[in-house]
Amino acid sequence: MVIRDKVKQEIDRMPEGVVVSASDFDIPRQYRATLIKALNQFEYAGIIKRISKGRYYKPRTSRFGELLPRKRKS
Known part of the structure; x- marks a missing residue:
């Protein structure tokens, strides 16, 4: 399998x-x-x-727009 497809x-x-x-x-x-x-390619594509x-997230959207990722509880 191609690495890009697996990612x-x-x-x-x-x-x-x-x-x-x-x-x-x-x-x-x-x-x-x-x-x-x-x-990097998926970031450029907006996915x-x-x-x-080196840290990425998949954006959440609401009716008010894009939401930032949640903070982790310590």
Whole structure:
């Protein structure tokens, strides 16, 4: 399976508003550069949003517009 397709499937299954990083994907370490490139492509396409370097989330929308991800409870 192509890495990009596998990442897309995992993003589609991911609930909205959850923050993920490259290490959260089940991709072999040797394909890390390909994984990062795929995440950048999905960000450019508007499927996911970047919070900070290496951290992304799938945006939630309400009738008032796009919502930021929830903060984790400590």
